[in-house]
Amino acid sequence: MSRAGRREWIGLAVIALPCMLYSMDLTVLNLAVPSLSADLKPSGAELLWIVDIYGFLVAGSLITMGTLGDRIGRRRLLLIGAGVFGAVSVLAAFSTSAAMLIAARALLGVSAATLAPSTLSLIRNMFLDPSQRTFAISVWVMSYSAGAAIGPVIGGVLLEHFRWGSVFLINVPVMLLLVAIGPALLPEFRDPAAGRLDPLSAVQSLAAVLAVIYGLKRIAEGRLGGIAALSIVSGVVIGAAFLRRQGKLADPLIDLKLFRAPAFGAALAVNILGFLTAFAAFLFIAQYLQSVLGLSPLSAGLWGVPSALAFIAGSMLTPTIVGRFPPAHVIAGGMTVSSAGFLLLSLVGDVAPPLAMLVAGSVVFSLGLTPVVTLTTDIVLSAAPPERAGAAAALSETSSEFGGALGIAVMGSIVTAIYRAKVTGALPAGVPSDAAEIARSTIGGAVSVSGQLPGAVGAELLETARDAFAQAFGTMAVISAAIAIGVAILAAALLRRPRAHA
Missing domain, CATH: 4.10.860 (DNA Excision Repair, Uvrb; Chain A)
Known part of the structure; x- marks a missing residue:
């Protein structure tokens, strides 16, 4: 089997660039919300759509874009998507109304959906040697983690000195570079027998x-x-x-024959459940840092960097580990480590200092999850024939998005129910009914209304809300730990011979 050479490794570095920006775009906008809200004055519903429409259209367009790449060429689709992403980033940066920004974010989501399946399917065709492909996918995963790590930092620095649109303009030079050098460094692959979309x-x-x-x-x-x-x-x-x-x-659009390989469906299931625990944890860790510990958004973003660095470290360690142990054992071991991280998170409300335990727990579960993401992605790609790599990559990414949405919904419902019950049962006397309803709804609402109440009453309400959220957070972490153990058992049972089809 031919091994990749210098051109393929340089191409991998090029592929990592749009992946970093994809990840950064999911994080930097959160920091810009206060300033763009002051400038564009969106309604509450419009603000939700500004934040959410990007992820919605990424998730909804992945399957189509992955299959389209198989038909017209993975490199061509990547370069088209990169060009559109750069151009629409300028449109978003200079939006003059909430509606204009929503439309721009929607177009960014559609163009971003070309990036993940195109880059991942290119890796499938560029790296035919299994060990090299595992390492290449680890670099691909690491690029997303790097984007998540540096996104809040770069976004915070830009927002300190420039208007909110600057967080979009950082996309432009990178996408221009990709469009300029991509044709020379990236090979083209397509399914020669592909039919019409x-x-x-x-x-x-x-x-x-x-x-x-x-x-x-x-x-x-x-x-x-x-x-x-x-x-x-x-x-x-x-x-x-x-x-x-x-x-x-x-x-x-999806070749259902892919699911005849048992490892294909099992890897997608493990990926969904892994992301179910991870997305919810990251969401509530961010809330804990800001609403319970009282950190600023930038400080909270910086304290999230260690978990992103753990992802990067895990990505680099995975190829070495999988060279010594079967993939099923590595995935099961990774989910077991993640379970330990969630158990550490469950102790945050009971130890001092809580910040150290929170960061430690997030680092441990991130480190454990990394080989799971890398190897399930590798298994899905390996189980698909090369000409269907784009469709397989799109399914892998869609499973991640769906797992994240499911996790936020399920865990969010649990956290909300526990929080509301705890706050309702311990509301201090003297809190007006309208303020009490806001405080019962979310921890963010409680923090906001507590500052508008008389000193002692406001302080007691804030303490009650923070204690309720800490208890809800601990329960969420215990449930996540149990799910992680269940996924470890599932992986050990169903992924024992993942490369048989390939």
Whole structure:
């Protein structure tokens, strides 16, 4: 089997650039929310769409973009997506209204959906040697972690000196560089026997993913009701129709034959459950740092850097570890380590200083999760034939997005229920009814209204809310630890011979 040479390794460095920006774009906007809110004055609903529309359209477009890359060429799709991403970043940076920024963020999401499956499927074709491919995928995972680590830092520095649009302009030079040097350094791959893209399948996949994730997000926000249920049910029904259509088409968007390899479906399931625990943990760690420990957004972002560095370290260690142990054992061991990290997080409210325990727990679970992400991605790609690498990469990324949305919805509902019950049972006397309802809803609301109440009452309300959130956070961490152990057992049982198909 041919081994990759210098050109492939340089190409890998080029591939890592858009992956870093993809990750940074998910984090830096959160820091810019106060300043863009003051400038554009969006309504509450508009602000939610500004923040959420990017991730929604990334998740909904991945399957279509992955299959499109198989048909028109992975490099061509990557360069087209990079060019659009850079151009729309300028549009977003100079938006003059909330509606304009929402539209720009939507286009950024669609163009960003070309990046992950294109880069990952290129890796599948550039690195044919299994050990080299595992290392290349580790670098690919590391690039996302690096973006998450430096995003808050770069965003904070830019916002200290420039207007909020600067967080989008940092995308432009990197994407221009990729478009300029990509044709010389990246080889082109496409499926020579690919048929035409089925437009109805593309619409169905987008609608199914968007509907389910939108419903899960409403549940995570505590908005249980008919809209959330209808959205999820509609997504499931559309998804079922989509899968039925794929089984009848000569050129399907998703080749259902991929799932005949047992390792393929098992790796996707492990990936979903792994991200279910991780996304929820990162969300509530950020809230704990700011609302319970009282840190600023920039300080909270900086204290999140150690966990991102743990991801980077784990990415570099994974190829060495997997060279000595079977992938199933490494994945099971990684989820066991993650479970230990979640158990550390469950102790945060009971120890001093809590910040040290919080950072330690996040570092441990991140370190354990890294080989899981790397190896499940590797297994999914290896189980698919090279000409279907784009579709397989898109499924891998979609499983990550879906797992994250599911985790935020499930864990968010649990945390919200526990928090609300604890605050309701311990509200101090003298809190007005409207302020009490806001405080019961979220920890952020409690922090906000506590500053508007008389000194002693406000301080007591804040202490009550922080204690309630700490208890809810601890319960979430224990549940995550149990899920991680369950995933470890699942991986050990189902992924014992993951490379058999490849």
